[in-house]
Each structure stands twice: as C-alpha cells, then as structure tokens.
Amino acid sequence: MDLALAPETLARWQFGITTVYHFLFVPLTISLAALTAGLQTAWVRSGKEKYLRATKFWGKLFLINIAMGVVTGIVQEFQFGMNWSDYSRFVGDIFGAPLAFEALIAFFFESTFIGLWIFGWDKLPKKIHLACIWMVSIGTILSAYFILAANSWMQHPVGYRINEDRGQGARAELTDFWAVLTQNTALTQFFHTMTAAFLVGGAFMVGISAFHLMRKRHVAVMRTSLRLGLITLIIAGLGTAISGDMLGKVMFKQQPMKMAAAEALWDGEAPAPFSIFAIGDVDKGHNEVAIEIPGILSYLANGDFHSYVPGINDVNKAEQEKYGPGDYRPNIPVAYWGFRWMIGFGMASLAIGVLGLWLTRKKFLIAPGLRTGEDEVPNLVLFKNKALSPKLGKWYWIVALWTMLFPLIANSWGWIFTEMGRQPWVVYGVMRTSAAVSPGVSQGEVLTSMIVFTTLYAILAVIEVKLLVKYVKAGPPELTEDDLNPPTKIGGDTRDPDRPMAFSY
C-alpha cells in the first residue's frame, strides 16, 4: 500500500484540517461573546449610546463568526465515529461522557440563547436581553471546558481502567469522572486555551479599531473598542504566558517526549538549554546547527536552572523498554517549529498590545496639549512631550491591524504542536493512533470526505471573510428610535400588530 495514502495518514490529515479550521472560529467566538456582553452591560448600566453602537457592531461580527463555528463543530461530533471507530469503541466509555455533557449543558445553552439574542431586541426587556448574551458566553466557556477535559484525557489518561474481560475485546472504562474533569492537565489546558482565546478577541478588536481610527472614522465607538481590545489583549497575553509556563511544566512530567521534541533536545542535559534556532538530522538523532541559551529549559521544565531534562533519545529508549520496540518520536521539526510559532506569534501580539496601550494612554506622563477627548482619535504619544510622527503613527495602526492574525496563527500552531507532539499515541501510553482508525472505512471514502470538506471549507472561508470585511468597513450602525426604546415586557410591544421585526433573516 502506498504509505502516503495509508488510512491513518488520510484520517489524520482530515482531522487536522477540519479541527484547525474549526478552531479558527472557536477562540474568536468565545472571546467576542464575552466582549460583546461586556459592551452591552456597559450600555445597560450607563445608557451611553456609543456602547450600544459598539455592541451592535461587534455583535454582528460575532454572529458572522459563530455561524461558522457552529456548523464546523457538527463535523467534530461525528467524525470520531466516522474515521476513528476503533478509537470510539475503545475509549467511548470515557471520552463520550464529556462530549454528551458538552451537548446537553453547553450547546443547548449557547444555541437557544443566541436565537433569543439575535431576534430578541424588540421582544425582550433590556436586562433580560442582556442576560441572553451572557448565557451564550457562559455556554461557549462551558463547551470549551468539557471538550478540553476530553482532550486532556487523551494527553494524560486518568480515572480509568482497562477492562479485558468483556468477551468482546478490551476497552478503557471510566472509574472516576471527577478525576477526568479536574486533573491538572485539564485545568491548566483550560486556563491556557481560554487566555489564548481572549488573545484572539483582543487582537481582533484592536486591529479593527486601528483600521477605523487610522481613517478617523467612527471615532467614539472605535476609541472605546480599542481600549477594551488592548486591555483584553494584554491581560490575556500575560495569562497565556503564565498558563503556558504551567502547562509546559505539567507536560514535561506527563509527556517528556513532546517537550524534548519542542526543544529538539536530543540527549538529556543538566542544565538544559533553551533552543533559539536549530537544524537537526532526525535519522542521526542530533542537531547540525544549534543556537541556545543555557539553563533556561531546565527552568521551564522544573523551575530550577540546573536540573536535568531528558532528551528525545532518552525518552525514546525509555518508552521502548516500557511499551515494546518501535519509534516513539513524533515529527520533530513540526513540534520544534510549531512550539516556536505558537510562542512567537502569541508574545508578539502581546508586545504590540503593550506598546499600543502605552502610546494611547490617557493622562499618565502626557503633556496636557497631547491629551485627547472621548471623541477624538488618540495621539500616539511615545514620550511625555512627543507624539509619534504621522508617518510612524500610521505604521503603528497598520501593524496593529495585521496583529489581528497573530493569535490565530499562535492558536493553530499550539494545537498542531500538542496533538502532533503526542504521536504516535492517540491516547498517551494507552492507544496508538494507528490502532484508532475505522477498519471498515475505505481509503476512497476517507479521501472523498476529505476533499469534500476541504473544498467546502475553502469556499466558506472566502464567503465568510468577504462578509466580515463588508461589515467591518460599514462600521457601527446608527441607532434608531426602536433601539433606544427597548420593550418593557416579554414578547414586545403589542400595540401595533403590523410592526416589522427588529431583526429578520
């Protein structure tokens, strides 16, 4: 059989494509739901129109985005059964439960209240309508938690036993659901994924606000949005760094191979260096070129600059002794570079956010003449008495605009790193990926579905991005009488039976 078309390879490519694609929409959905809810709360509490306009603007972009997140999520629920039926049989007793919880608790919540929020502007009193978007936000976060608990079990299986006496093949069975939901892998991974999601939303807000502020359009709304975006970006960026460090330490203990691969550390060292750049030879098992900072990897792994960190060759040997002959190394270049793209793009967006918050600060260390009012484009003030030149200022806005994409790249590489870094295991130490595919599904079928999904997703990506651009350019809507006078009772105003709906498909 042609190895390139082995069922496992195809099924993995398909999973990779559909999941990375799905996860472009997920972090933006999670963060924009909460940010939109925050803006709407500000409107309800303060009554300032700019907050309502901001809510409508970001809410619209949120809806365009969540539509894609929802529909691409449907595939996720079923493709375990389609392409990974042996995996489903072996782990369904454990893995299925968080998925069912996710559907029962989170998906229903999210999907029902989003309908109420979209169509409810003229049907629900202000505060109840506001509660709906918060419900959506809670739904997205719960959903993330359950699916991450499931994924964490694949990274580090706990709370289970292998049942060999069923008379129909062994399988993993749940013995402690609480352990699955609360193991440190799940909690740390949740923390890391959440902060990374808000990094996406913060950068999205900053980028689009920068786009308009550069053109001096919709200033009042965009100034507020820029500030909210920058603060979100910075808090999330710091949170991502802290949680990333925590997750790294957990992974050094639970999957030393993944972390050794992330550093292209072939042989164990004490103290172990952090690699800046490396070109390695996978067959010979060493690096040809390596630029390193001594001691840092020891610190990342164990919180101590001198400790020993095992290398790829050491872990490979240890796993061969434990699990039998074979190659237990993941794709080293992907792990190494994936790890770097993740950190690089994530931290770059944080740096650009910090710079932005400094440049647009309101009063601190700014000469009075450079301060700006609520409806003015902020001066980009570098030193106390000195603003950036118009040319440099424009460059900051352009950089801020493109930074929008950075956290998305970081998120994608983070997932590619953590999933590919776990190979050859699908459930670490318990089940190999090659044993997980559907034996009854032909190559032709997998290939067909892969082509169909990839083509469909590509078309939808074009449609979605064009639509986003259209609504970004259109800017926040002007408010109508009805917007400013929301109904006071559930079901809306009944005096005029022919009044058009505030929103319709």
Added chain:
Amino acid sequence: MELHDVWFVLIAVLWTGYFFLEGFDFGVGVLTKLLARDRPEKRVLINTIGPVWDGNEVWLLTAGGATFAAFPEWYATLFSGFYLPLLIILVCLIVRGVAFEYRAKRPEENWQRNWEEAIFWTSLIPAFLWGVAFGNIVRGVKIDRDMEYVGNFWDLLNPYALLGGLVTLTLFTFHGTVFAALKTVGDIRARARALAMKLGLVTAVLALAFLIWTQIDTGDGWSLAAMLIAAVSLVAAIGAIKAGREGWSFALSGVTIAAAVAMLFLALFPNVMPSSLDPAWSLTVTNASSSPYTLKIMTWCAAIATPLVLLYQGWTYWVFRKRIGTQHIADAH
C-alpha cells in the same frame, strides 16, 4: 429495567426531540419552494424558524454525543458504516446553517437566491436521508462478528429504507406545513392549511405502508400499539387542520412523529443495530453499551439538564409566539 435500557429509551427520546423540532425546520425549508410564491413569502417562512432552528439542531448533536457516551459500539458502527450518507447530511447541515445566517447579509439578488436554493436542498436531503438511515438500522445491515459494517453504500439504498426516506421527507414536510400555518398570518397561512391537507394524505399512505412493513418484519405487540397511535394521530392531525385547529394539528403531527420513532425503537429493542448476516452478531443494548458507572453519571446529567433544556427552549417559543407575515419583515439586512 437496567441502566442501558434506560439509555435506550433516552436515545429514543433525543431522536424524537430532534425529529419533532428539526422535522418542522426541514419542512419549512422544503416549503420555501413548495409554498412560497415570492421572496417576501420565503423570508416569512425562514423567519418562522429563525430564532429556534439552531437550538433545534442541537438535539441531533446531543443524540450523537449521548450515543457515543452510552453506546460507544453503536456510535462507532453506525457512523463508520453509514459513512457516505452521513457525509452528505453533514455537508447539508453545514451549508444550511450558514445559509440561514448569511442569506440576508447582502442585498444582491444572486447572493440571496443562491442561499435560498441552498436552504431548500439542504432541508430536503437530510429529511430524506434520516429516514433511509433509520430504515436501515431497523431492517438490519451487514455487520460482521467484529461489529463492523461490511456492506457498501448501495446496500443502504434498498426499497424498505428508501420508503423510510420518503416517509420522513413527507412527514416532516407535513409537520412543517402545519407549523407554517400556525406561525403565519395572511394569504400564506390559508395556503399552508390547504397544502397541509394534501400533504397529509400522501404522508398517511406512505407512512402506513412503511409502518405495516416494519410491523410485519420485526414488530411485536408494543410496536403495534405505537403504530396505531401514529396512524390515528396522523389522521387526526389532518382532520384538525381541515377544521382550522392549527395548534391541535401541530401537536398531533408531533405525536405522530413521536409514535413513529417509538415504534422503530420498539421494533429494534433489545437490538440497537441488528446484523443481517447473523443475528448473533447484532449490536444490542447489552453488548454495545458503556459501563454502569458511565451510564450512572450520564443519567444524573440527563435527569438534571433535560428538564431545564425543555424549560428554556419552551420559553423561547413563548417569547416568539407572535404570528408573522410579509408586513413584519424589516427591509434592512
């Protein structure tokens, strides 16, 4: 009654919920060609399900997730075995969701017409294919001793399953037409009522043939009772719409769907996917289910979450209880 029996019932309940709710969504989608005379009428139809279709579709995701958790072998055999039909359904559901959300987001004629075209086909095709899938599950397919489906795509297109497909398609369309009559005002409402009567008769003939076939093949006393309820409530639903009682008619067409699903599951029990090669190789509630511990946790979750879901989804229908007509569609997009 053991926990895996409870979960067999709960899976049936989830599918009933799905077919009841997304059933009329699919039906309304089909009506955009069958009933609507112009674009404003299409929009009226689409907006009758606008606030609720997404929540309705989650019943499917929950049925899928719950099957995975409660009957992993069933989940694995079903979705790897019915690979291509499921692929088609997934593609339809993806396009359909995007179509609802994006259709009105651009004013261009072409843009809107393409999405409307998509809504029609992506409603019709899954409505048909779910019947084909369930027809095959009940009838039994080629499953080997390792619980693997060993038939091919064309085996799934047998007369019994295809008839099942026609039944779900017509039944959902009937259900959707009654829903449209219940949720609209004006001319379209009157036409929906007239169409519902015709569709009801076609549905009745097909459904009766399918259910009798099922009863003869795999039925018992209980499934016979469910069949009679389905038949009686369908006839009553037609009668009610004729008498102008839309609410009653909708409730009765809902009972028809519930009874038909109940009958299929009763005909299955204790199998979940019978093997047509050797009865000993069938997937059953026992050999396909999860461990008692997992089922116990799942039962707690379902017992707490399901009533809440019904409560807040029910509330949504109450919030959007007002009938709509062309006058209610805002011009803005």
